[in-house]
Amino acid sequence: MTAISDRRQLAYIAAQAADARVNIELEAEGMTLNIGPQHPATHGTLRIVARLDGEQVVEANPIMGYMHRGYEKLAEVRTYPQVTALINRIDWLGSFANEVPFILASEQLMGIEAPERAQHIRTILFEMARIANVTLFLGDMGVQLGAVTPIFYAFRDREHILNQIESATGGRFHPNFDRIGGLKDDLPAGWIDETKRSLKEIRKFCDQMEDLIIGNEIFQARTRNIGVIPADIALSYGMSGANLRASGVDWDLRRDSPVGLAYDKVDWKVWTHTDGDSFARYWVRLQETRESCKIVEQLLDTIPSGPIMAKVPRIIKVPAGEAFIETENPLGVMGYYVVSQGGLEPFRVKIRSASFSNMSISPWLLKGAYVPDVITILASLYFILGDIDR
Amino acid sequence: MMLAWIWSDWPWTLDTVVRLIFAIVVVLLPAGVTVYLYLFKMVSFMQSRLGPMEAGPYGSMQLLAEVGKNLQKEDIFPAKADRTIFALAPYVVLMSTFLLAVVIPFGPQATFVNLDTGVFFALAVSSVSVVGVIMAGWASASKYSLLGGLRAAGQLIAYELPLILAVVGVVIQAGTLNLQGIVTAQTQGEIFGFGGLGHPFILTQFIGFFIFLVAVQAELTQVPFDMPIAESELVSGYMTEYSGFRFLMFFIAEFATANIFAFLGATLFLGGWQVPPFVHDLLGVDANWQYFNLIGPGVMLFKMLVLTFVVYWVRFTFPRFREDQLQKFAWKFLIPLSLVNIAITGVLKVAFS
Amino acid sequence: MADATETEEPVVVDEARSALLEAITADLGDALVGSHLLPGKDLWIRVSSESWGSTASYLRSKQQFRFFNFLSAIDWLPSPFGRSHGSSVDVALGNEDEAEVETTLGSGYAGGETRFQVLARVHSLTTNMGITVKADFPEDSLSVGTWINDYPGANWHEREAAEMFGVHFAGHPNLTALYLPSAFEGHPLRKDFPLLSRMVKPWPGIVDVEAMPEIEQSATADSSASTENPES
Numbered sequence: 001m002t003a004i005s006d007r008r009q010l011a012y013i014a015a016q017a018a019d020a021r022v023n024i025e026l027e028a029e030g031m032t033l034n035i036g037p038q039h040p041a042t043h044g045t046l047r048i049v050a051r052l053d054g055e056q057v058v059e060a061n062p063i064m065g066y067m068h069r070g071y072e073k074l075a076e077v078r079t080y081p082q083v084t085a086l087i088n089r090i091d092w093l094g095s096f097a098n099e100v101p102f103i104l105a106s107e108q109l110m111g112i113e114a115p116e117r118a119q120h121i122r123t124i125l126f127e128m129a130r131i132a133n134v135t136l137f138l139g140d141m142g143v144q145l146g147a148v149t150p151i152f153y154a155f156r157d158r159e160h161i162l163n164q165i166e167s168a169t170g171g172r173f174h175p176n177f178d179r180i181g182g183l184k185d186d187l188p189a190g191w192i193d194e195t196k197r198s199l200k201e202i203r204k205f206c207d208q209m210e211d212l213i214i215g216n217e218i219f220q221a222r223t224r225n226i227g228v229i230p231a232d233i234a235l236s237y238g239m240s241g242a243n244l245r246a247s248g249v250d251w252d253l254r255r256d257s258p259v260g261l262a263y264d265k266v267d268w269k270v271w272t273h274t275d276g277d278s279f280a281r282y283w284v285r286l287q288e289t290r291e292s293c294k295i296v297e298q299l300l301d302t303i304p305s306g307p308i309m310a311k312v313p314r315i316i317k318v319p320a321g322e323a324f325i326e327t328e329n330p331l332g333v334m335g336y337y338v339v340s341q342g343g344l345e346p347f348r349v350k351i352r353s354a355s356f357s358n359m360s361i362s363p364w365l366l367k368g369a370y371v372p373d374v375i376t377i378l379a380s381l382y383f384i385l386g387d388i389d390r
Numbered sequence: 391m392m393l394a395w396i397w398s399d400w401p402w403t404l405d406t407v408v409r410l411i412f413a414i415v416v417v418l419l420p421a422g423v424t425v426y427l428y429l430f431k432m433v434s435f436m437q438s439r440l441g442p443m444e445a446g447p448y449g450s451m452q453l454l455a456e457v458g459k460n461l462q463k464e465d466i467f468p469a470k471a472d473r474t475i476f477a478l479a480p481y482v483v484l485m486s487t488f489l490l491a492v493v494i495p496f497g498p499q500a501t502f503v504n505l506d507t508g509v510f511f512a513l514a515v516s517s518v519s520v521v522g523v524i525m526a527g528w529a530s531a532s533k534y535s536l537l538g539g540l541r542a543a544g545q546l547i548a549y550e551l552p553l554i555l556a557v558v559g560v561v562i563q564a565g566t567l568n569l570q571g572i573v574t575a576q577t578q579g580e581i582f583g584f585g586g587l588g589h590p591f592i593l594t595q596f597i598g599f600f601i602f603l604v605a606v607q608a609e610l611t612q613v614p615f616d617m618p619i620a621e622s623e624l625v626s627g628y629m630t631e632y633s634g635f636r637f638l639m640f641f642i643a644e645f646a647t648a649n650i651f652a653f654l655g656a657t658l659f660l661g662g663w664q665v666p667p668f669v670h671d672l673l674g675v676d677a678n679w680q681y682f683n684l685i686g687p688g689v690m691l692f693k694m695l696v697l698t699f700v701v702y703w704v705r706f707t708f709p710r711f712r713e714d715q716l717q718k719f720a721w722k723f724l725i726p727l728s729l730v731n732i733a734i735t736g737v738l739k740v741a742f743s
Numbered sequence: 744m745a746d747a748t749e750t751e752e753p754v755v756v757d758e759a760r761s762a763l764l765e766a767i768t769a770d771l772g773d774a775l776v777g778s779h780l781l782p783g784k785d786l787w788i789r790v791s792s793e794s795w796g797s798t799a800s801y802l803r804s805k806q807q808f809r810f811f812n813f814l815s816a817i818d819w820l821p822s823p824f825g826r827s828h829g830s831s832v833d834v835a836l837g838n839e840d841e842a843e844v845e846t847t848l849g850s851g852y853a854g855g856e857t858r859f860q861v862l863a864r865v866h867s868l869t870t871n872m873g874i875t876v877k878a879d880f881p882e883d884s885l886s887v888g889t890w891i892n893d894y895p896g897a898n899w900h901e902r903e904a905a906e907m908f909g910v911h912f913a914g915h916p917n918l919t920a921l922y923l924p925s926a927f928e929g930h931p932l933r934k935d936f937p938l939l940s941r942m943v944k945p946w947p948g949i950v951d952v953e954a955m956p957e958i959e960q961s962a963t964a965d966s967s968a969s970t971e972n973p974e975s
Contacts, residue, residue, distance in 0.1 A: 033533050041622045055537070055713065065922035072907075073931055076822075077941055108784065142484045146613050146710030146854065152437035218614055218709045235868070236803075237896035238811040251810075256871050322784060322851045324864060324875060326812070337862070337875075339817060341849055352813040352864075360899040371537065372712045375623040389922065 030058060033371070037066045041144055041375045044385030046359075050366070050374065059372060060366035062359060069390040075349040080106050080180060080316050083346065086098065087336075088174040090353055091387040094133030094330040096125045096165070099178040102349075104260040105325040105338040106180050109318045114260065117306045119183035123262040124299050125177065126327075127292045128195075131202055133330035134160045134242075134289050137382045138209045141282055144379035147221050150212055157205040160198035166261055167191060182309035192300050199293045206290050214283060223279035227365055227377035230276060237364070238357035241332025242288060243381060246280035253328035261327070266298040276382035283382045285382070317344055331355050331387055356386035399405075409502055417491050420694060421646040422453055427695070428702040430646070433742035436706055460641075463634035468531050471631065477530035480632070480639035482522030487643050489652045496663050497686030498678040508569035509561060512654055513554050516609060519647070522545040523618070526640075527628035538627025541713055542611060542618030548720040549608035549615070555728035556601035559735040560591050560658045562576045571663035577677050586668035592659040597731045599659045601724055603697075606651045607704060608716065610644065614708040615716055648701055649694055656693035663690050757782035759870060764788070770805065774798070777877075779852035787875045789853035795861065795878040796888020796914070802876070803893045808865035812873065814890060814900035816880070816908040817860045819849045820934040824942070827864070857882050859910055863890065863897070886911035907932035 008287045036047035045066035051058045071090065087097040087102055100122060107113060114122065139154025162172045168187055169175035177184050213219050229239065231247045244251065252270040254263040271287040273280035320342040326335030332354025339348040358381050364380075366374055406696055430452055434441030442449030467473055493508040495501040505511050527539015561567055564575035572591075579589025592599045608615035611627075619627040656662060663686030670677060705719050711719065760780055767788060768775055774794035779787040790798045802808040850856070852875075859880035866873040878887055889912040890897035901912045904919040910928035912918060920927065929936050 031533060033537075039829070040625060065920075065924075068922040070931060073936075077938055142709060146616060146620065146622065147706075147708055148613075149437050149706050152439055156438050212707075213709075216709060218711060218715075221715055222709060222712060232809065233895075235809040236811055236894050238813070238894070239896075240810075251868050322787070322875075324873070326873075333812070335812065335864075337813070337815070337864070339851055341821075346795060347849070348817050350813065350815045350817075350862075356899065357811075357896055360896050364895070370712065370714075372617070372620070372623055379622075 041378060046385055055371045057369050058368050060363055062362050064388050067385050071390050072349055072351060075346055079344045079347060080318060084178060085176050088176055089386055090390055091331055091384050092173060093136055093384060094129035095174045096129040097329045100126055101179045101325045101327045101334055102336040103180055105323040105336045106318055106321045109321045109340050112181055114182045114310055115307045116304045118308045119260060120262045120299055120303045121183055121187060124296050128161050128165055129298045130330040131289055131292050133160050134285050137285055138369045141379050142213050144375050145219060153205060153208060157201050162203045164195045164198050177216050181312035186308050196345060199297055203293055206286055209262060209286060220279060222376055224277055224280045226373050227380060228277045237361040239361055240354055243281055243358050247276035247282045248272055248274045253326060253333060266295050268295050278376050281380040329354055331384060332358055351390050353387045353390055355383035359383050359388055413488060413491060413502060417466040417488060417646045420649040421642060424649055424698050425645050426453055428698060433642060433706050437699045460638040461632055465634045468631050475525050479522045479526035480636045482525060483519045483643045484639050486490060486515055486519035487647045493560040493569055494657060495573060496654045496690055497683035500686055502685040504570055509557055509567045517550050523628050528633040532631050534630045535628050537622045538618045542628060545608060545618060545725050548717055549605045550688045552601050552720060552724035553605035556598040556605060557658060558596040558732050559595045562735050562739055563591055569657050573657060573664055576661045577664045577667055588661055588673045590661040601728050602655055610648050612701060612705045614710045616710050617713050648698055652694040652697035653690060655697050656690060660693045665689055760786045775838045777853040782957040789877040790880050792881050792887050799890040799893040802865055807869050810866035810868060811894035811896040812864035812866050814863035814897050816904040816910055818908060818934045820858050824937060853877055855879055859885060859908060861887055870884055880910055886913050889914040890905045
């Protein structure tokens with residue numbers, strides 16, 4: 001039964017059957033195009049099985065799980081401080097932002113609050129994670145549409161932010177810096193001026209992208225009226241973040257429930273766009289990057305003095321209870337539903353990640369699109385595989 | 391052919407061999423130069439990076455390393471590919487490039503073939519590559535390749551027309567289809583009685599020149615017309631399944647064709663191998679001075695580099711059109727515009743002559 | 744369980760959420776079997792298993808909860824493998840009671856009677872309030888109604904919950920595996936599904952807890968971890 005020849009034969013029969021199935025589909029209902037799991041447009045290992053009629057998509061069916069790491073199960077056998085090392089890897093481009101909602105949920109369960117200075121620095125790093133994340137999107141959207149150059153500018157200027165994150169936290173991509181009750185360390189000397197300089201670079205980058213991409217007529221022709229999502233459908237699919245605001249929904253958790261973060265202390269604006277198409281999503285993200293620069297610049301000037309760590313027991317035991325905290329992460333609303341039964345480790349952690357919900361609209365959205373528009377839509381929805389698969 | 395001109399009593403076999411060697415040099419050497427200069431270095435500086443730096447001084451040997459790498463690679467045939475056609479396709483594409491190079495004049499006598507219908511021949515053989523692309527797309531037995539091949543077929547045929555129509559204006563002005571004759575016409579022409587610069591047709595045929603550049607960009611399947619390749623959706627279009635030496639042939643064909651089209655554009659619009667006529671007076675020579683057979687290729691190389699620069703500049707700046715958009719652009723904008731250009735050229739030609 | 748977490752200011756009165764809870768209580772009637780309110784923070788309700796599906800349309804159309812946040816499930820069975828940190832080091836830190844295996848079925852806010860619970864969260868943009876809805880899975884069928892007719896975004900969430908917990912959502916058109924390969928056996932997020940790497944190599948204990956800056960100065964001067972009271 002388990003002889004190699006048998007297994008090979010089995011694999012051969014399976015391959016034949018799969019071919020036969022595909023060929024039948026090819027004859028009966030147009031062509032089946034398998035986009036991914038290894039494909040330049042899928043940022044990793046997303047797979048989309050699209051049935052085509054000519055170049056038009058009749059039905060698109062995303063298949064994921066190629067990168068499922070089971071963080072919800074793994075979190076159940078780790079102590080609360082250890083969980084943050086895991087959840088850093090969910091949205092790997094804006095890692096610090098992943099830690100914050102979990103830490104806030106744990107703090108709510110324990111009934112403690114981080115000192116004001118820690119909250120300030122948290123907000124700064126949170127926004128810098130957003131900048132590092134969205135900067136790459138701003139360049140990547142160009143690559144997906146065929147303009148190769150913007151991504152190199154994005155990598156170049158994101159480096160300024162990553163350097164600052166590194167010098168403050170010690171990690172370029174995975175800071176693991178947030179602690180229950182505060183932060184691991186204080187900011188290093190000279191960091192504030194350095195950061196202000198790097199923000200200037202990001203602002204320059206935003207202007208550049210506005211000229212290079214938004215002002216480009218081909219880009220507009222490729223993205224306007226492509227992948228239009230009405231506000232109500234976006235909400236019922238659980239879309240969030242810039243995708244939702246591009247559909248005209250004026251909802252931003254940073255403004256509407258700034259729990260544990262210092263967003264209410266600065267002057268900033270929530271950008272929305274009424275079109276709901278791919279162009280609107282790009283435009284909103286660009287404006288938000290500028291807004292993030294504004295937020296960080298203001299916060300840098302007003303960091304209060306004081307401790308960065310609240311009084312927290314050395315061994316963190318979280319009282320029994322349940323808490324759900326969501327924050328406005330770079331990709332959208334990210335939340336952790338933490339259930340504690342009074343132990344060292346959480347009883348259950350449900351990770352509500354933004355890309356998972358954002359992508360769940362794709363079968364609806366891709367229906368009827370052309371193959372080039374599939375790429376445009378996927379790029380404009382901006383998912384990160386780690387955020388879908390967790 | 392300059393050497394053939396010097397020793398014109400060679401037997402025809404030797405003459406043919408020399409011509410073949412020079413054809414290979416004319417196709418490959420500028421391709422190597424532009425790939426290193428533009429694809430590796432200029433683009434890198436545009437994208438604020440260094441590009442290859444390790445192989446040779448400033449990475450100048452990088453191309454050799456790439457060629458060596460590709461030659462070592464396994465020549466993979468997909469399981470269900472039509473092996474004969476799959477193997478032949480790159481040769482067909484490369485053949486189109488060489489055929490195109492045949493009619494380009496590089497000096498008063500330095501031509502491979504001096505056809506009376508040179509323009510016609512060049513435009514005819516440039517579409518041979520479509521056959522190769524469709525062969526590659528179909529024989530690969532891959533859906534991405536198939537989509538890429540079909541897109542390429544539609545696009546190359548659509549842009550063949552504006553390419554031809556753009557050149558018609560030049561032909562009307564020069565009054566000949568012979569490329570050498572077009573070069574002579576540009577040298578002997580005058581602008582409002584001033585003949586010091588000759589009359590490069592870019593000055594009067596700027597609309598034709600613009601359409602020619604756009605159509606060439608599309609014929610080369612370069613951004614913004616690279617839907618057939620579209621690496622973010624079709625992986626690499628009709629080239630997806632190719633590896634090793636056959637991929638290298640596609641690669642060479644792509645960049646060599648860019649150069650040959652730039653040579654053609656230089657001949658049609660920028661005065662070809664001729665230097666501006668005031669240089670003739672300066673040197674005290676006539677337009678067919680024999681040493682122009684040696685200077686001419688250098689002049690052509692310079693003009694070609696200028697035109698190729700534009701090709702690469704555009705390539706790395708714009709996003710790409712969608713298939714239907716680029717068809718619309720060809721049929722609804724470029725072709726009417728070139729027809730108008732032809733009409734105006736014809737009317738003015740009659741009015742001024 | 745309900746009063747386990749004290750808010751810092753117990754006097755906080757959350758009028759908006761109280762009013763919302765009253766309205767829901769009045770509308771749902773018998774279908775509402777439990778609720779929990781953390782003033783100023785959050786609201787939980789629990790509905791009966793049968794009314795799970797209709798709760799979605801009620802919340803969406805009547806209470807303007809337009810935003811679908813997430814849907815998942817909880818397995819309340821205590822892990823039959825004991826707490827993972829019940830190692831010798833932790834026992835030395837004063838956690839002797841954690842080492843033994845619990846057997847009683849837990850339940851969270853708003854109560855619960857069965858082992859599996861489904862929970863979902865929706866958000867209202869008009870009032871900017873979220874609400875977590877729970878329902879018990881019946882022990883025999885492990886099946887509740889689907890939400891995808893009201894919130895199409897629940898599609899993938901229900902598929903994930905179904906494969907991870909082995910539960911069923913009646914009316915879901917395509918309840919196939921979302922993440923796991925089709926030949927995968929078992930339901931990974933059930934508490935009795937062993938995490939094999941932990942079985943093969945037990946947890947070494949909390950060896951990498953670093954001293955917090957504040958405590959470092961005061962408490963850990965004697966550098967003896969075992970003398971420290973974790974509940975300080």
